[in-house]
Amino acid sequence: MIHFERFTLDNGLRVLFHKEPATPMAVVNLVYDVGARDENPAQTGFAHLFEHLMFGGSVHIPDFDAPLQAAGGQSNAFTSNDITNYYDVLPAHNLDTALWLESDRMLSLAFTPKSLEVQRQVVIEEFKQRYLNQPYGDAWLQLRPLAYQKHPYRWATIGKNIKHIADATMDDVRAFFQKHYHPGNAVLCIVGNFELADIQQKVQHYFGDIPAQTKIARQLPQEPTQKRFRQKVISRKVPADSFYYAFQMGKRLDNDYYLADLLSDHIGNEKTGLLFTELQRKKRLVSEITAYITGSIDNGLFVITGKINPNRTLMELDDALWPLLEKYKAKKMSKPALQQLILKLQTAKAFQDQGLLSRAMNLSFFELLGDAALINQESARFSSIQTADLQIYAQQLFDKDRCALLQIQAQLP
Amino acid sequence: MTQQTLPTVLDRNIAPQLRPINHIAFVAPAIYNLKNGAKLFWRNGLQNETSKIELHFAAGSATGDPLTASLCAGLLINGTAQKTAKQIQKALDAVGAYYDVSLSQETTVVTLYALKDQLLKAYQIFHESLFGATFPPKELQELVHERSQKFKIQQQKVSFLAQRFFQRSLFAGSVYAQQIQLEDFQNADRTAIQAFHEQHYLKGLKKVFLIGDVSEDTLGSFQDLLNLFESNTKERKPFEWQPEAGATHIEQEGALQSAVRIGRPLFNKTHPDFCAFSVLNTILGDYFGSRLMSNIREDKGYTYGIGSHIVENNNFGYFVIGTEVGVQTRTATFIEIQKEFERLQTELVTDAELELVKSYLMGQLLKSADGPYAMLDLFANVETLGLDLSFYDRYIAEIKAVDAQKLQALAQRYLNWDQMLIISAG
Structure with a gap:
């Protein structure tokens, strides 16, 4: 159980406070309700480029990092297809420094051409390092537009291609800030050994005068239910053939998410999962195979992925996988097997909740989804799942018509 | 803790007052x-x-x-x-x-x-x-x-x-x-x-x-x-060695970036220069505001990230800079790294930069000591070298005491470009 207090400023900023008496540190987490899904299809990679610019100085403060470092703190951020999340971790007695910095960059950035020019270059190098100069690095750049045809999840956070980043202008950047960076579009979460009254006073002091702005309702094209199997084959300079079967699943808060999470563990686990035991060990078709879910806010993907053994083929794997999934759909999981899966998830969650930053991020994320209290319902949602639910869900999920398959053929011996 | 009173009107041009960390309690298992x-x-x-x-x-x-x-x-x-x-x-x-x-x-x-x-x-x-x-x-x-x-x-x-x-x-x-x-x-x-x-x-x-x-x-x-195991509690055997310095490039056809490693033998926590060198290493390349990051990422945009580290083993330590840079800016990156070494050898670090890095390191140490898991890791890191938690009290004292002259002397001693092993691939 993670306890928290919640209040909202007049300008619409939602604030969460989680008291942790045992720590000398404080976490300030600020999530903005903007991700790559909110980008213009002709200007992708913007939310992420913008995250970089947020460290380039704000209206009253030339350098974001230096004052925080001088306070003994550290900061970073990440952008996903759904959100942009900033966090500061610093000694609790210097909490004010983080609030001063975060509130100033929410108020307005100091947009400089130099900062834009440099960060464009940095992001282009990031693009190369993570996606282009790695074996299999561009797989998701290829898979997304195959699995999504309408929803903006069809492009990756880094962007569709380097050109979109290279072409970004100052005006584009300013407009993006105006639209998405304001109190009503953010959730602030503070964790540490503080009193609620002090937190209220401090947050009001630093964030209270930032002008309110109307939050524009998001209207994204939803991905229609896929009607026919899709397949794409590409060739790359990699040593082994590789495959990505992506099945359409539901939203983060749907029951789907919890069912799919358990199913992916059940079939995807190393050593005990069905994919490993049947396809890797028994049939010796693959050198590695696993299953996972994307867990996105809008409809996500359930992915089965792995690499083909030398002298075996993508077609042999395909011929073996579909009957295996059919067999799986026909059989109900045992009750002890389900209880084990849930116990493992709960153990992992207990360790995750150890971390202050993880608590702050999760509270903020659930508040952004509608209610921070949802964080305390996760465990019960898993526990309420019955074996019959899983079987029904597997039957619905593993439908070839709702699958997108990316195959990568190896050009290297 | 005592609360700071906030001024009634917010002047965003004025940074909040900072308070130093005076004490960290280290708890042994x-x-x-x-x-x-x-x-x-x-x-x-x-x-x-x-x-x-x-x-x-x-x-x-x-x-x-x-x-x-x-x-x-x-x-x-x-x-x-x-x-x-x-x-x-x-x-x-x-x-x-x-x-x-x-x-x-x-x-x-x-x-x-x-x-x-x-x-x-x-x-x-x-x-x-x-x-x-x-x-x-x-x-x-x-x-x-x-x-x-x-x-x-x-x-x-x-x-x-x-x-x-x-x-x-x-x-x-x-x-x-x-x-x-x-x-x-x-x-x-x-x-x-x-x-x-x-x-x-x-x-x-x-x-x-x-x-x-x-x-x-x-x-x-x-x-x-x-108790059913037999133990191996052999003494540590400090390892000292001197590799050949110089540059080697491994060509990989079609690569968009080159990975770079630049380094030399150094020492671990048991060496008297360790604490002061940690400060120097942080200034050079071990935090977001470091000189390597400021110059090579934030000014030139050559890389997504660059960092320098002291890698420790029970018996030795070494120093290494790591980055991945665009193939066409690899040579320019080497020149900039060399310049940063020379700056540290010839110019004294300013008070402002030194104070910032000292405060940053104290904050990071406080964080490393936060909670039983983190504290046990801190303990394990010194125990394995035959030291105890008093190392961290010494570390704090030495960080507070180190001055620009000492850092310059360390740079002159340990950060010489022609003593570095320079490897790139891509």
Whole structure:
């Protein structure tokens, strides 16, 4: 159980406070309700480029990092297809420094051409390092537009291609800030050994005068239910053939998410999962195979992925996988097997909740989804799942018509 | 804590007042001497359900043939006369436990994570599997195959190529230079693995760290089981060496970026210059505002990231700068790094920069000491070098005391471009 207090400023900023008496540190987490899904299809990679610019100085403060470092703190951020999340971790007695910095960059950035020019270059190098100069690095750049045809999840956070980043202008950047960076579009979460009254006073002091702005309702094209199997084959300079079967699943808060999470563990686990035991060990078709879910806010993907053994083929794997999934759909999981899966998830969650930053991020994320209290319902949602639910869900999920398959053929011996 | 009063009107041009960290309390775990001579360190008082046990074995990659060490670590609990690898895994699943095995040059660390009521059960499963390990030929064959496939993929990565070549050149002529080659996989030797298991695991326990609110009874049961190992508590043997400096480039056709490693032998926490050099290293390349980041990322945009580090082992330490840069800016990056060395050697660090880095390091130390898990890690980091927690009090005092002249002298002594090993791939 993670306890928290919640209040909202007049300008619409939602604030969460989680008291942790045992720590000398404080976490300030600020999530903005903007991700790559909110980008213009002709200007992708913007939310992420913008995250970089947020460290380039704000209206009253030339350098974001230096004052925080001088306070003994550290900061970073990440952008996903759904959100942009900033966090500061610093000694609790210097909490004010983080609030001063975060509130100033929410108020307005100091947009400089130099900062834009440099960060464009940095992001282009990031693009190369993570996606282009790695074996299999561009797989998701290829898979997304195959699995999504309408929803903006069809492009990756880094962007569709380097050109979109290279072409970004100052005006584009300013407009993006105006639209998405304001109190009503953010959730602030503070964790540490503080009193609620002090937190209220401090947050009001630093964030209270930032002008309110109307939050524009998001209207994204939803991905229609896929009607026919899709397949794409590409060739790359990699040593082994590789495959990505992506099945359409539901939203983060749907029951789907919890069912799919358990199913992916059940079939995807190393050593005990069905994919490993049947396809890797028994049939010796693959050198590695696993299953996972994307867990996105809008409809996500359930992915089965792995690499083909030398002298075996993508077609042999395909011929073996579909009957295996059919067999799986026909059989109900045992009750002890389900209880084990849930116990493992709960153990992992207990360790995750150890971390202050993880608590702050999760509270903020659930508040952004509608209610921070949802964080305390996760465990019960898993526990309420019955074996019959899983079987029904597997039957619905593993439908070839709702699958997108990316195959990568190896050009290297 | 005392509260700061806020001014009624906010002036955003004025930074909030900072307060220094005056004191950090370092808490040692309880120490138990096992009958075999190894020590068990126990930390409780977590007030949550989590727990873990960490076993350190003298079984690192440099303690024997690196392929044998690596395969042995990968097969530790993959079959006994009574149970298959899958049955062992299922037994661990049934108690919700996770485990991982991490191999460094000197040591292999096996960690089991579970809720505190399940930890002893998880350990019993692990213990029985480790002691009864039969290394089934089929499991060995599968692991060799999986590892060699992964190795082929790794070889496509410029970071992997640069790191391997750097290690090999840095440690040339010593056991630390030994590396697995792709063709070695076909010579995997089960008998050698069995002998390694006996010598380096069953007779190679160095120490154990246990954390979690378990009962005294449970603690006793852990000790009974741990006593069944023979220990290896050999003294550390400090290793000093002098590799050949100079630049080597490994060409990889079609690469968009080059991975770079630049470094030299240095020292670990046992050396009198360690604390002051940590400050110098931070200024140069070990935080977001460092000179390398400010120059090569934030001013030039040559890279997504660049950093410098002191890498420590029980017996030595080395210094290394790592980055991945666009192929066409590789040479320009070298020139800038060299300039940063020279600046540190010729210009005194300003008070403002020095104060900022000192405060930053204090904040980071406070964070590293936050919570029982972090505190036990801090303890383990010094214990393994034969030091105790008083090291951190010394570290704080030395950080506070170090001045610009001292940093300049250290840069002149340790950061000479022509003494660096410079490796790039891509």
